Amino acid sequence: MRKISLLIFSMLFVVTLVLSGCSSSSSGSQSSSKNEIVFWNPFTGPDGENMKQIVEAYNKTNPEFKVKNVSMVEADMYTKIPTVVNSGKGIPNLTIVHAERIKQFVDNGMLTKFDDLLADYPELKAENYVPAGWNIGEIDGSRYSLPLDVHSFVMYYNKDLLEKYAPNALDDNVITFDEIREAGEKSKKDKIAGIGITWTRPIFLSIYNQLGGDITSDGETPTLETPEAKEALQLLKGLVDDKITNKDGEDPGQLFKSGKAIFYPEGIWMQNSVKEAKNLNWGLTSFPQVSPDKIVNWTSSHQFVMFNDENRSEENTKGIMAFLDFVRENSLPWAKAGQNPAALETLENPEYKELPQAFLIENPEMQQTLKIFDYKYNGFVVEEVDKLVGDAIFGKLDIDKGLKAAQKAVEDKIKTNNKK
Amino acid sequence: MINTGVNKEFNMSAGIEKNPSKKSFKLSPYLYIGPHLILFTIFFLFPTLYGIYISFTNWDLIGAPEFVGFANYQEILFNQDSTFYDQLRTGLGNTFKFVLFTVPACIIVPLLLAAGLNAKPKGLKFFQALFYMPTLFSVSAVMIIFSMLFSVSFGPINHYLSVDTNWLATQPYSWIALVTVTVWWTIGANMIIYQAALNGISKDLYEAASIDGANSFQRFFRITLPSIRAQILYTVVITTISQFNVYGQPLMLTKGGPTSSTTVLLMYIQENAFGTGISIAGIGAAMAVILGLCIMVVSAIQFIFLRQRD
Numbered sequence: 142m143r144k145i146s147l148l149i150f151s152m153l154f155v156v157t158l159v160l161s162g163c164s165s166s167s168s169g170s171q172s173s174s175k176n177e178i179v180f181w182n183p184f185t186g187p188d189g190e191n192m193k194q195i196v197e198a199y200n201k202t203n204p205e206f207k208v209k210n211v212s213m214v215e216a217d218m219y220t221k222i223p224t225v226v227n228s229g230k231g232i233p234n235l236t237i238v239h240a241e242r243i244k245q246f247v248d249n250g251m252l253t254k255f256d257d258l259l260a261d262y263p264e265l266k267a268e269n270y271v272p273a274g275w276n277i278g279e280i281d282g283s284r285y286s287l288p289l290d291v292h293s294f295v296m297y298y299n300k301d302l303l304e305k306y307a308p309n310a311l312d313d314n315v316i317t318f319d320e321i322r323e324a325g326e327k328s329k330k331d332k333i334a335g336i337g338i339t340w341t342r343p344i345f346l347s348i349y350n351q352l353g354g355d356i357t358s359d360g361e362t363p364t365l366e367t368p369e370a371k372e373a374l375q376l377l378k379g380l381v382d383d384k385i386t387n388k389d390g391e392d393p394g395q396l397f398k399s400g401k402a403i404f405y406p407e408g409i410w411m412q413n414s415v416k417e418a419k420n421l422n423w424g425l426t427s428f429p430q431v432s433p434d435k436i437v438n439w440t441s442s443h444q445f446v447m448f449n450d451e452n453r454s455e456e457n458t459k460g461i462m463a464f465l466d467f468v469r470e471n472s473l474p475w476a477k478a479g480q481n482p483a484a485l486e487t488l489e490n491p492e493y494k495e496l497p498q499a500f501l502i503e504n505p506e507m508q509q510t511l512k513i514f515d516y517k518y519n520g521f522v523v524e525e526v527d528k529l530v531g532d533a534i535f536g537k538l539d540i541d542k543g544l545k546a547a548q549k550a551v552e553d554k555i556k557t558n559n560k561k
Numbered sequence: 562m563i564n565t566g567v568n569k570e571f572n573m574s575a576g577i578e579k580n581p582s583k584k585s586f587k588l589s590p591y592l593y594i595g596p597h598l599i600l601f602t603i604f605f606l607f608p609t610l611y612g613i614y615i616s617f618t619n620w621d622l623i624g625a626p627e628f629v630g631f632a633n634y635q636e637i638l639f640n641q642d643s644t645f646y647d648q649l650r651t652g653l654g655n656t657f658k659f660v661l662f663t664v665p666a667c668i669i670v671p672l673l674l675a676a677g678l679n680a681k682p683k684g685l686k687f688f689q690a691l692f693y694m695p696t697l698f699s700v701s702a703v704m705i706i707f708s709m710l711f712s713v714s715f716g717p718i719n720h721y722l723s724v725d726t727n728w729l730a731t732q733p734y735s736w737i738a739l740v741t742v743t744v745w746w747t748i749g750a751n752m753i754i755y756q757a758a759l760n761g762i763s764k765d766l767y768e769a770a771s772i773d774g775a776n777s778f779q780r781f782f783r784i785t786l787p788s789i790r791a792q793i794l795y796t797v798v799i800t801t802i803s804q805f806n807v808y809g810q811p812l813m814l815t816k817g818g819p820t821s822s823t824t825v826l827l828m829y830i831q832e833n834a835f836g837t838g839i840s841i842a843g844i845g846a847a848m849a850v851i852l853g854l855c856i857m858v859v860s861a862i863q864f865i866f867l868r869q870r871d
Binding site for chain 2 (some may be wrong): 535
């Protein structure tokens with residue numbers, strides 16, 4: 142008997158060890174008893190430091206609920222969210238998610254509304270934010286999220302090369318594809334690429350939208366196999382075929398930084414890497430346009446949300462609102478990470494006006510150019526767009542066939558997802 | 562008589578009582594395997610069974626899984642109209658190609674290196690460490706290094722070959738790049754096993770063979786290979802299983818391209834279950850079960866085939 146009890150005891154001991162080992166990692170994010178706001182965000186890059194600065198500045202004001210900053214890798218965070226929300230344990234009090242994901246979370250009834258909470262904070266209102274960032278959080282008349290930033294995919298240019306090959310292109314503040322083509326024809330004789338093919342997803346989506354297309358017609362049906370999409374891909378393929386772009390496989394970033402490319406479409410968040418290049422005289426402008434009449438800059442946004450939690454206390458939520466109001470007024474560190482804060486308060490700051498990306502929100506007209514591809518099946522669309530565009534424009538995949546397959550894949554994924 | 566009978570009965574019952582206590586005494590081995598058994602159950606057995614269960618459901622990771630029977634399997638195996646049918650075919654096809662291309666090289670190259678090292682050349686320890694080192698690197702580090710080496714305009718490989726081959730985005734170069742990287746990365750593990758095995762072969766056999774006039778080829782094929790057959794069997798099976806689980810190399814090096822020609826099944830499984838879109842975990846799990854079955858069948862065939870040559 143003693144041996145059996147010893148055995149059972151030791152097994153229990155091991156089980157306890159294993160279980161406690163598992164739980165200790167997650168207990169860090171449980172806080173219902175403590176006076177703190179657990180804040181999950183996907184900022185693991187250099188921008189994580191800037192977010193930490195904001196949080197630390199807030200905690201220094203000695204609020205009743207201090208914010209605990211938890212940054213984790215984006216993919217891990219999005220895998221963890223359904224798990225913790227389902228289990229009801231370890232749900233973060235406040236989370237940053239991408240704008241494109243919000244509809245999905247709302248559909249699954251995972252988000253807590255901000256509606257009643259806004260009454261105490263009159264400054265958290267539409268007039269104080271960039272419309273593109275603010276509107277995303279409003280679904281069926283309810284507010285599910287508040288914006289942190291609007292980050293856009295624009296275009297860097299080499300000032301010296303622009304002067305040499307297209308001196309008048311920027312006179313109207315817009316660079317068109319025709320102007321790029323013209324400059325590229327001249328520069329290719331000197332072995333300088335006109336434009337770099339960088340991240341194909343926003344490049345394609347921007348042009349698609351300029352031509353009047355969108356990834357969904359009614360918020361439900363995906364629309365990829367359209368004449369506009371074909372035209373967008375053909376436009377890009379034309380640039381590749383005429384050797385206006387970098388060659389397939391060449392790193393456009395390296396070309397641009399070493400002064401071997403005039404135009405370099407990239408996100409405003411890439412400034413730090415461009416700054417590293419010495420002797421590079423660069424500027425930032427809107428993404429290239431088909432026509433100067435309708436300017437589109439692909440944009441996404443980081444949004445604050447609260448996931449449903451039975452244990453959410455009223456005091457804690459008040460603390461969250463106080464923090465969000467603080468962020469609204471103190472977003473400058475975030476702008477210094479290269480992003481555009483969604484709160485217009487920062488616009489007044491002279492330090493912000495000096496930043497290259499400020500042109501995107503300096504006036505309502507430019508704010509109108511920011512386009513967020515908001516669609517609840519956005520995730521399915523971008524998976525297929527990523528597979529399609531590079532192969533199609535570098536001539537490895539027939540454009541019609543590619544668009545057809547992409548459309549079909551998105552439809553099939555939606556169908557399987559909705560099968561009940 | 563009666564007394565003895567009672568005594569016998571008493572003895573028997575004592576015996577019966579003794580037996581279970583003896584059996585429970587034998588439970589003590591579980592004490593030793595206990596910790597591993599628990600970890601095995603939590604991190605292997607339970608996830609495997611749960612994965613199989615998920616493959617029979619429709620689940621987005623958020624709501625409750627809904628049982629749909631064989632619908633997912635029907636979709637990926639027989640519905641020729643479905644994107645997932647194409648994904649399984651492309652993904653499984655590319656995975657098999659990858660296994661076919663890499664496994665022979667992953668056996669032969671380490672074997673030759675081990676045989677070379679077994680001749681005790683100068684700098685034995687140095688070369689041993691050199692060949693083993695890549696195995697210690699993480700897949701991401703190796704792939705970043707190689708994507709720089711293979712870079713079209715700035716890469717040393719194109720520079721020294723004086724070509725401008727697009728190694729990572731055109732065929733057949735993508736496959737060549739993937740296989741080269743994988744072999745380089747995985748030499749170490751198999752090489753160590755072969756080295757240990759080669760050390761165990763008695764020198765007498767080689768001496769006797771040389772006296773009988775066998776040349777070095779004959780010695781290698783008649784003595785060395787048969788002597789380490791068990792280790793070769795083991796490495797073939799283990800290498801095949803691990804290459805079936807290929808994921809990091811094509812994901813980071815070729816991104817599955819050009820035109821999905823190097824997209825392996827695990828990439829589709831990942832995309833469906835944990836992609837940027839809403840999770841289609843049921844389809845992903847069904848694909849994973851199919852992949853698991855393939856690995857089991859292939860390993861079983863290898864096992865039978867290599868055993869039969871006894």
